[in-house]
Amino acid sequence: MIVIRKYFFLLSTLLLCHTTINSQDIELSEKYKKEVISTLSKLMNDRYVFPDVAKKTEEHLKKQFDKKHFDQFVTNESFAEALTKSVQSINNDKHMKIMSQPPYEQPSMTPERLIEEKIYNLKRKKEYNAGFNNVKVLEGNIGYLDLRGFTYYKEGKIIADAYMKLISNTDAVIIDLSKNGGGDPDMVKYLCSYFFKGGVHLNSLYFREGNKTIDFYTLDKVDGTKMIDVPLFVITSKRTFSGAEEFSYNMQTQKRATLVGQTTGGGANPGGTNPINEFLSVFIPTGKAINPITKTNWEGVGVVPEIKVSSDESLNKTHELAKTAADQYRKKLKEFYTNTFINLLSKLENYDEVNSEKNILTTLKDCKEKGIIEEWEINALGYQYLMEHKKSKIAMCIFKANTILHPESANGFDSYAEALMELGNYDKSIKNYKKAVELATADNSPDLSVYQENLKKALQKK
Structure with missing residues (x-):
């Protein structure tokens, strides 16, 4: 009976504790509130980027407590809201927020609670989708990305690449940050890198701890297609905050994008969430x-868009601007392509024993780096000069350049070998046919038998 009574007492105590600890609607004691304010003050004094402001905020909280200001708040939710208003009335820092x-x-510090928290966090993570809410191509070949947050870089990068791929062929891009509350600065840097060359200094973050500054530069490469010259528009609102403001400010100060919408929230101070107790952070x-x-930064003032419109008008206005910019971009691109190809064709007009090979390679390399010609197109160009124009030496230069620019292409070496055979250079031709077979074998190419047959015929001719 003693054991049973002990067990019953223990069970009753746990049930009582569970009811007390997990109820968000109980009246909060004066002692509880005093402990919360004490812990909150210590966290601010130890960590807030502006220690003098932290001290003033602490003094204000204690005065309000002494004046019984917090007595009217009887739930953790209302108490957290009241604390937030109090601290922000002194530091004017919209980032500093107390949350329930x-x-x-389930009771805290139990396996059941751990499972409950895990399921809750997994659900939020799936619904959040790294902040990527929607992507589509609007009328006029305008890419549109609705981004609701900048999640941690390691989690968000692969999703960012997938979404950016869907708008990689558009002629202007709209990134809608009107409902974006911010996030990871490394993710901000990565998405910015899609629209800049590498090595552009976007932003720096100074941290009180360690008295250190971290600089953020755009990356040389992203796992997708960079859109360095594509017109870019960013939609902002008063809900655009923190990391989303940094993205907007980066683009504005670098003169890379046009901002449309309303002035943003005005939070430029990065940080992190700290627990106060079991219920508050x-x-x-x-x-x-x-x-x-x-x-400087946008703290307290926000990022002011170049074109101010209401939230209801933002998307339509931005779409109109983007369509106009896309038209201009296409005209510019057409002129660029025309001039580039005219320059290329001028190099293919006549064969020069000394300069043709070098000039053709240089010009084709330039075309490749500009993204206007691919391996198969260079190959087709070579056959055009080999078959139609009967300019075997020019064709040979084109094919050779292709093998240099695409050294893993079996087809490139096979075509180069064919041009060499046409010119009677059997030894060099066979060497390149063998290279084509070697590459095709390593790659398990479905065209391996074709390359093997071509090599066999070349050996027979010799």
């Missing part, structure tokens, strides 16, 4: 942004 935890059902800014061009 989700109303979990606080986001504390531990650093500040420093733009390399303006030497």
Whole structure:
């Protein structure tokens, strides 16, 4: 009976604790609130990027507590909201926010609670989709990306690449950040890198801890197609905040995009979430942004768009601007392509024993780097000069250039070998036919038998 009574007492105690600990609607004691304010003050003093402001904020909280200001708030939700208003009235930092935890059902520090939290977080993660809400191509070949947040780089990169691929062939891009509350600065940097060459200094973050500054530069490469010259538009609103503001400010100060919408929220101080107790947590800014061009940031003032329109008008207005910009981009691209190909054709007009090979390679390399000619197109160009124009030496130069620009292409070496055979250079021809067979074998190419037959015929001719 003693054991049973002990068990019953323990069970009753746990049930009582569970009911007390997990209820978000109980009245909060004066002692509880005092402990929360004490812990919150310590966290601010230890971590807030501006320690003098943290001290003033602490003094204000204690004065309000002494004046019984917080007595009227009887739930963690209302208490958290009141604390947020109080701290922001002193530091004017919209990042610093006290939050109540989700109303979990299971007791804390139990396997059941761990499972409950895990399921909750997995559900949020799936629904959030790394912040990528929608992507589509609008009328006029305008890419549209609705981005609701910048998740952690390691999680978001692969999704970013997938979404960016879907708009990689558009003639203008709209990135809608009107409902984006920010996120990871590394993810901001990665998405920015799609629209810049590598090595552009976008932003710096200074952190109080360690008195260190981290610089953020665009990457040389992304796992997708860079859109360095494509017209870019960013939609902003008063809900655009933190990392989303950095993206907008980066684009604005670098004169890379046109911003359309409303002035953003005005939060430039990065940080992290810290637990106060089991029910409450606080986001504390531990650093500040420093733009390399303006030497300041958007804290408290927001990012002001070049074109101000209401939230209802933002998308339509941006789409109109993007269509006009896309038309101009296509005209510019047409002129660029025309001049580039005229230059290429001029190099193919006549064969020069000394300069043709070098000039053709240089010109084709330039075309490849500009993204206007691919391996198969160079190959087709070579056959045009070999078969139609009967200019075997020019064709040979084209095919050779293709093998240099695409050294893994079995087809390129096979075509080069054919031109060499046409010119009577049997030894060099056979060498390149063998290279084609070697590459095709390593690649398990379905055309291997074709290359083998071509090599066999070349050997017989010799």
